[in-house]
Amino acid sequence: MLAYIAKRILWMFPTFFAISLIIFLILNLAPGKPGGTLAGGGEGQEASGSNRESYRIFKSQFNLDKPVLFNTRYALSDREVEKCLRNFANESGKTPMKEVIKAQELLEDYGQYSIPALIRIVNKEDLSSKMMRVTLETLLQNAQRYPINAYAGRLDEKTKQLNDEIDLENNELRSYACSPDASKEVQAEAVSKWNAWYERTKGRFEYSPLQKISIFFCDTRFFKYWENLIKFDFGVSHIDKQPVMGKILSKLQYSLCLSVPSVILAYIISVPLGVFSAVKQNTLFDRACAVVLFMLYSLPSFFVATILLYFFSQGGDYVKIFPTGGFQDPNSEYMTVLQQIADVLWHLVLPLICMTYGSFASLSRYARTGMLDVIRSDYVRTARAKGLSEFTVVVKHAMRNGMIPIITLLGTLLPVIIGGSVIIEYIFGIPGMGQLSITSIYNRDYNMIMGIQLISAILVLIGILISDIMYAIVDPRISFK
Amino acid sequence: MEEKKEYKKISYWTVVWSQFSKNTIALWGLGAIILLLLQAIYVPLIALDVPFYYSIDGKTEYPFLMELFNQNRFENSIDIFFNTFMILSPLFLISFFVMRKMKIAVSKILISLCVVLFAVSFFMSMDSVNTKKMYVNYKEIVASAIKDGRQADALFPVIQYSYREMDSTAQNPQPPSSLHLLGTDAEGRDVFARMLYGTRISMTIGVVAVSIYMLIGIILGAVAGYFGGSADLWISRIIEVVICFPTFFLILTLAAFIEKRTVFHVMILIGIVSWTGVARLVRGEFLRQRGMDYVQAAIALGISRVKIIFSHILPNAMGPILVSATFGVASAILTESSLSFLGLGDTTAPSWGGILNIGRQQGKLWLILAPGFAIFFVVSVFNLVGEAIRDAMDPRLRQ
Secondary structure: OHHHHHHHHHHHHHHHHHHHHHHHHHHHHOOOOOOHHHHOOOOOOOOOOHHHHHHHHHHHHOOOOOOOOOOOHHHOOHHHHHHHHHHHHOOOOOOOHHHHHHHHHHHHHHHHHHHHHHHHHHOOOOOOHHHHHHHHHHHHHHHOOOOOOOOOOOOOHHHHHHHHHHHHHHHHHHOOOOOOOOOHHHHHHHHHHHHHHHHHHHHHHOOOHHHHHHHHHHOOHHHHHHHHHOOOOOOEOOOOOOEHHHHHHHHHHHHHHHHHHHHHHHHHHHHHHHHHHHHOOOOHHHHHHHHHHHHHHHOOHHHHHHHHHHHHEOOOOOOOOEOOOOOOOOOHHHOOHHHHHHHHHHHHHHHHHHHHHHHHHHHHHHHHHHHHHHHOOHHHHHHHHOOOOHHHHHHHHHHHHHOHHHHHHHHHHHHHHHHOOHHHHHHHOOOOHHHHHHHHHHOOOHHHHHHHHHHHHHHHHHHHHHHHHHHHHHOOOOOOO | OOOOOOOOOOOHHHHHHHHHOOOHHHHHHHHHHHHHHHHHHHHHHHEOOOOOEEEEOOEEEOOHHHHOOOOOOOOOHHHHHHHHHHHHHHHHHHHHHHHHHOOOOHHHHHHHHHHHHHHHHHHHHOOOOOOOOOOOOHHHHHHHHHHOOOOEEEEOOOEOOOOOOEOHHHOOOOOOOOOOOOOEOOOOEEHHHHHHHHHHHHHHHHHHHHHHHHHHHHHHHHHHHHHOHHHHHHHHHHHHHHHOOOHHHHHHHHHHHOOOOOHHHHHHHHHHHOOHHHHHHHHHHHHHHOOOHHHHHHHHOOOOHHHHHHHHHHHHHHHHHHHHHHHHHHHHHHHHHHHHHOOOOOOOOOOHHHHHHHHHHHOOHHHHHHHHHHHHHHHHHHHHHHHHHHHHHOHHHOO
């Protein structure tokens, strides 16, 4: 048993890695940009100005300037860079705006890797003045290095020294800049300065095979993401720069307040219902039960929620008893603790109804079939023959075995319990996990989406494991050998 | 004298059907599904703002047929498809019976008719064929002719509104009236017409999404179950990985990322994330069947693997697949309407979830009840039929 569990847990790691890889690829290869409009790099926006620069910083902050899975930029050819430059320079004036922005972004993303190619291009004889200007600008932009750990509070002496050196060099490089309308001579002078600088720093851009391998695998978005993930760090939200984990934890309480009572309620209602209709099989009660539960099962929860809000909330026109939404009253600070609890409970009534009814429809069918399987077995007949009361037979003998499937279902409910329900939280405005998911989707907050998906994947993995283990514990006939 | 015994041929499916037909409610359910399909195909005959004919001063025009393929009137390619189907359906019926007389197998007839249908509807939705004609308001033409005192006559469908047409006199949501049977929505569009056209969306979503994931699931499951070994190992690992995806959340995310969402995107999304259940089911069935004698016999006869998998084992494994497909249609319809409800579906299509969402925002009862009950009805009908098929195939419940 222990060996089996250990094996299962070990298998979870490669599975989780594969899940993270697939979700990461889907998110990063999807069309559109992360951060949405908030990142300040939306399409159609003018490709210059402070907006541009802030988006550049945003990109490097979240490693979005790196390739997704594999990095081959150590061998960037002149042709690729020149193509980008030509598109960016838009010499013919015919390149569509979309292509220009794309080229500009690609050039930014190439960063330091593009320096050798840029130097070679800038020394070409037949460069038009526009190309020359663009190349020099790109060179200036890409040659500057970012200080190491700029956002850390305290740095050790060595890094500080290194950062000072970087600053000094960046300052020097900035002095190479020439104005957009500079003459050919000024440009030629700048080129010679660049050549001299490149002579000095050439070693930095030549990579050994080992370095190439490490760049190929490690200087990528996916690797950087996993570097943090190993430390259980899901990164920070693209929108408000808060840690993903902290945000999820802060939303968890609201979802738990809704889902835990809902699951408990569902079990309390569905188990007796299922058992009773199994004992009274094919009676009127059983059939009525089946019909009602079947209808409940097919009712879409968003429809029920909307109807309940329409008829029973203060926003509707009929019985104005329940609040329209939210988790608690806006004035709840002025209430006593008891009042606050009552207030929260009052807010939760409608969402609880919506969350519970669907699941107890399916749960009680499980309970019924589980019960029907055992109720005709020999040991139950023996118990009856012994003269035990019907209650003892059903509750003490039959139910123990009949409830095995429904208990093991608890494990698979784990993701629902913690993840909450997107639709119910959206309709009732409960600020839980579901609400967080949908807002992060609308805002294109990649790190947040990634974090939520991975956490729910982990929960599914754990849930399946728990239900398997519970199966073995509850039912000794099952062994994992 | 040798005695000749006449054995009545009873196939498995005959038994299942005889069990199924004992269930009256399920028969009603099946009837409802067929009615819904017919309604989806023939909506333009019931609700459209184009007359079958109209005559002004003795000059008669028949715009109906041409307008069926006007992309300015039907912007969804689903509608073009259904309209093609509607036009061709009498032809199909005739050719079906003719080919049946020629003793061609039913499956072959159906497949060839489907191919023809897809080809024609694809041809019809091509831009070169389908010139986007002006949106002509025939009602206004007829009305103004009558107003001018000219002799005018027109025959419109029963409901004179299409799902896109905005009634300028009813810009705010209007409650149900004799003019608009289920009222209008925020843009003055007739809700009843939208509901009727919404059946097309829901039905296609259900059928196509389920076919997509059935295809993926059956192929992967069959390969894993039939070949076993390392193929089984790898496919099982893939299934394990995909099972852990938070399906609904993933669909939501992907749908939000697609800039110009159409109904087809939603179908494909539902299709590619929810195939795991079918794959496991098929794998289990194949593992069970491949050890049986008839498979051994087929192998011994030297029949190709593909043929064994698809024409020997698959028909025997079809029962559970059919049940799960029926439930799958219900859940795909639910998923699509939830997506539209959250505003992440196809916003141009008259989806029931979308109508419900507008109703929730506007707080108008007729905009909530109509689509809500429609979704409820369709989902429960499919669940009902699925359950009845399952019961009919269960030998323990056989009477």
